Each structure stands twice: as C-alpha cells, then as structure tokens.
Amino acid sequence: MAGLALGVLAAGGVAYMLLVREGVLRHNRYDRRERGLLREGDQAPDLEVAMYDGSRLMLSELWRARPALLVFGSCT
Numbered sequence: 001m002a003g004l005a006l007g008v009l010a011a012g013g014v015a016y017m018l019l020v021r022e023g024v025l026r027h028n029r030y031d032r033r034e035r036g037l038l039r040e041g042d043q044a045p046d047l048e049v050a051m052y053d054g055s056r057l058m059l060s061e062l063w064r065a066r067p068a069l070l071v072f073g074s075c076t
Contacts, residue, residue, distance in 0.1 A: 044070065 019025040038044070046060045062068040 044068075 016025070044059060044063075046058060048056050048058055051057055059068065059070075
C-alpha cells in the first residue's frame, strides 16, 4: 500500500514539473516570465545597451568584430 502511495506521489510530481516546464502552470506566484519571440540560435535584435560608464553602444557594434554573448540575470 505504501508503494502505491509513493508511486502516485511520484507520478504527480513528474506531471507537475512537466506542466510547469510547458508553461501551463507557474512555478510560484512570483514567476512572471512570459515566452518571447526569440528562440535559441536566433540573431539578437540591434538595440542600444548602456555600458558601465554610462555611455551608450549599439549591439551591432559589438558583434561586428566578433560574436557577442548577452547574459541577463536577477539579484533577488
């Protein structure tokens, strides 16, 4: 009986994680991510970025010489 209960619990956990990954369920109430139009491997749109010193730079100026990697994060 305990094995059956454990199996049902495990199946529920797997189903929950699959629904979260597909975006049907949100992981928590603070998760406000939305699916965008860009996909992995797409070229980034040319936009203006702010440098640490306050100057502005067009993204195309970075990838003209070599590939550019953008990293986005949160400090929460």
